[in-house]
Each structure stands twice: as C-alpha cells, then as structure tokens.
Amino acid sequence: MTRFRPCIDLHDGQVKQIVGGTLDAADGELKTNYVSDLSPAHYGKMYAADQLTGGHVIQLGPGNKDAALSALAAYPNGLQLGGGISVANACEFLEAGASHVIVTSMLFDQDGRFQQTALQELVDRVGKDRIVLDLSCRRVKDGWKVAMNRWQTITELAVTETALNDLASYADEFLIHAADVEGKCQGVDEALVECLGDWVTIPTTYAGGARNLADLERVNELSRGRVDLTIGSALDIFGGDGVTYADCLAWNRRRG
Numbered sequence: 472m473t474r475f476r477p478c479i480d481l482h483d484g485q486v487k488q489i490v491g492g493t494l495d496a497a498d499g500e501l502k503t504n505y506v507s508d509l510s511p512a513h514y515g516k517m518y519a520a521d522q523l524t525g526g527h528v529i530q531l532g533p534g535n536k537d538a539a540l541s542a543l544a545a546y547p548n549g550l551q552l553g554g555g556i557s558v559a560n561a562c563e564f565l566e567a568g569a570s571h572v573i574v575t576s577m578l579f580d581q582d583g584r585f586q587q588t589a590l591q592e593l594v595d596r597v598g599k600d601r602i603v604l605d606l607s608c609r610r611v612k613d614g615w616k617v618a619m620n621r622w623q624t625i626t627e628l629a630v631t632e633t634a635l636n637d638l639a640s641y642a643d644e645f646l647i648h649a650a651d652v653e654g655k656c657q658g659v660d661e662a663l664v665e666c667l668g669d670w671v672t673i674p675t676t677y678a679g680g681a682r683n684l685a686d687l688e689r690v691n692e693l694s695r696g697r698v699d700l701t702i703g704s705a706l707d708i709f710g711g712d713g714v715t716y717a718d719c720l721a722w723n724r725r726r727g
Contacts (some may be wrong), residue, residue: 472691472696472726473687473690473691473694473696473697473698473699473700473726474525474699474700474722474723474726475523475687475699475700475701475702475719475720475722475723476523476525476526476527476676476699476700476701477514477518477523477526477701478526478527478528478529478678478701478703479511479514479515479526479527479528479529479542479550480528480529480531480703481511481528481529481530481531481535481538481539481542481554482503482531482532482535483532483534483535484534484535484537484538485506485507485538486506486507486509486510486511486514486538486709487503487504487505487506487507487531488503488504488505488654488703488704488709488710488711489502489503489504489531489654502654504654504656504704504709504710504711505704505709505710505711507709507710510538510541511528511538511539511541511542511545512541512542512544512545513545514542514545514708515528515541515542515543515544515545515546515549515550516545516546517708518546518549518550519545519546519549521720523549523720523723524549525551525644525674525676525699526549526550526551526701527550527551527552527553527573527603527646527676527701528542528543528550528551528552528553528554528569529553529554529573530552530553530554530555531554531621532554532621533555535554539552539554539564540564540567543564543567543568543569544567544568546568547568548568548569548570549570550568550569550570551569551570551571551572551573551603551644551646552564552569552571552572552573553572553573553574553575553603553605553646554573555576556572556573556574556577557577558577558589558592558593558596561574561593561596561597562596562597565597565601570601571601571602571603571643571644572593572597572601572602572603573603573604573605573646574590574593574602574603574604574605575604575605575606575607575617575619576619576620577589577593578590578604578619579617579619579626579628583619583624583625583626583627583628584626584627585626585627585628590641591641594641599640599641599642599643600643601643602641602642602643603642603643603644603645603646604638604641604642604644604645604646605645605646605647605648606628606630606635606638606645606646606647607622607646607647607648607649607650608630608647608648608649608650608663609622609625609650609651610651610660611625611629614629614630614631615629615630615649615663616628616629616630617629617630618650622648622650622653630647630663630666631670632666632669632670635667635670635671635672636670636672639671639672639673642673643673643674644673644674644675644676645671645673645674645675645676646675646676646678647663647667647675647676647677647678648677648678648679649663649677649678649679649680650679651679652679652680653678653679653680653703654679654703654704655680655704656680656681656682656704656705656711656713657680657682658680658681658682658686659677659679659680659681659686659689659690659700660679660680661689661693663677664677664689664690664693664694664698665693665694667694667697667698668693668694668695668697668698671697671698674699675697675698675699676698676699676700676701677690677694677698677699677700677701678700678701678703681700681701681702681703681705681714682705682713682714683705683713683714684714684718684719684722686700686702687700687702687719687722702714702719706719
C-alpha cells in the first residue's frame with residue numbers, strides 16, 4: 472500500500488518549499504512557497520517521534536551541509552540524504568546518520584550522458600542497499616527524461632521500464648520528483664505515477680504536485696499501492712492548507 476513519506480528540503484541552510492522548476496531558472500526568479508522558522512533538527516526529531524521511515528533530506532544547492540547534518544543527527548538512520556552526493560563524500564553522510572545516500576547528478580557527465588562506471592564505483596564503495604537513485608525527471612515529447620543540476624539540465628536517460636529494471640540492480644530504492652509540477656500543488660503527474668506502478672520492482676517514492684489527502688488515495692489507486700508519496704508545499708507543517716500532517720500519519724497507521 473502507498474505510504475506517506477516525509478521530507479526536509481534545504482535551501483541556504485533553511486527548511487523551505489520551492490517550486491522545483493525555478494531553481495537556477497534563467498530569469499533568476501526563484502519561487503519559494505514557504506520558509507520555516509523551525510530548524511531541520513526539529514523536523515528530524517518530529518519524524519523520529521512519529522516513527523516515519525524512508526523520508527528524504529535534500530540539499531538544494533550549496534550552504535546546506537550543517538543543516539543536513541543536524542537533521543541526520545536528530546533522526547539517526549531514519550532519513551535519506553541527497554544533494555551533491557559523490558563517491559568522495561557518500562561515506563561521510565552515511566557515517567553521520569543517513570540511512571541512504573540519494574544520487575542523481577554524479578551519474579552523468581556535464582553533457583548529461585549516463586556514466587555507469589560512476590554508479591558502479593559508488594555501489595562498490597557503500598553497497599547497493601545504502602543507495603537511492605533520484606531519477607527526478609521532466610516531461611519531453613515522448614515521455615520523461617531524468618534532469619540533473621537541480622532539475623535544470625535534461626540528461627539522455629529516459630525514464631522507461633527498461634531503464635528502471637536495469638538500474639534497480641544498483642539501488643535499494645528510487646526517488647522520482649516530477650520537476651514540472653514540483654511545488655505547484657496542482658496535482659500529481661498521474662501518467663507518470665501509473666507508469667511507475669507498472670514498471671518499478673524496488674521501493675519507489677514519487678514527489679511533485681501533491682495537494683491533499685485524496686492524492687494519497689489517487690497514487691495508491693494508480694500505482695496499485697506500489698509507489699509511495701511525498702507531500703511538501705500542501706502540508707500544514709510547511710505552511711500549506713491542503714492536508715494536515717496528522718491526517719498523513721493517520722493514513723499510514725491505518726495501513727500498518
């Protein structure tokens with residue numbers, strides 16, 4: 472069954488909710504939905520107290536390391552950490568308390584060509600059971616392609632059943648942001664969620680556009696319970712009015 476998964480998005484050292492497609496936008500206009508007065512550690516402690524597992528901490532750009540480490544320390548082995556992960560620093564974040572490292576950009580060269588050797592090197596270093604592949608994507612003419620560099624660069628890697636089957640042997644989970652709808656609270660990318668439900672063979676979390684509790688039910692239906700959902704800007708703990716954190720906890724508890 473589909474579960475609610477928590478998140479902590481970090482930008483300039485603060486917990487924020489951002490319209491994903493505006494990160495490093497050409498016009499320089501970053502659109503921010505919410506900036507929290509509470510620390511990353513506060514959210515980490517809350518998720519730990521409520522026994523929420525599989526949540527992710529994402530560093531959106533530089534200047535977030537201390538904030539990320541504080542969240543990990545607040546919930547040791549309870550949160551996944553992504554943003555700027557490389558073979559060189561992955562072990563540092565795992566030793567600091569991350570259950571998994573989340574990777575995207577390190578899998579590609581500067582022109583967006585997939586580098587399988589880099590992924591294999593990471594697997595050899597930390598083990599596939601500590602890796603989440605963030606295949607966050609943007610829509611293209613005939614489907615979706617993975618986007619890197621804070622969702623600004625479209626890579627050559629298409630999100631397809633074949634690609635997901637191949638990549639599943641290198642990771643414990645997938646995390647897939649639909650960058651085109653991320654932060655907009657206008658509904659999930661239903662076509663993508665349905666495809667993921669048909670294609671994935673390992674635990675997978677979808678993020679992007681969720682606006683209310685009905686979207687949890689919709690993702691559950693479309694994916695036949697095979698895809699989990701992160702809710703960000705619509706959630707009351709991030710300034711939203713679409714769904715309460717308490718209702719999301721209740722959803723999970725009803726499903727064991």
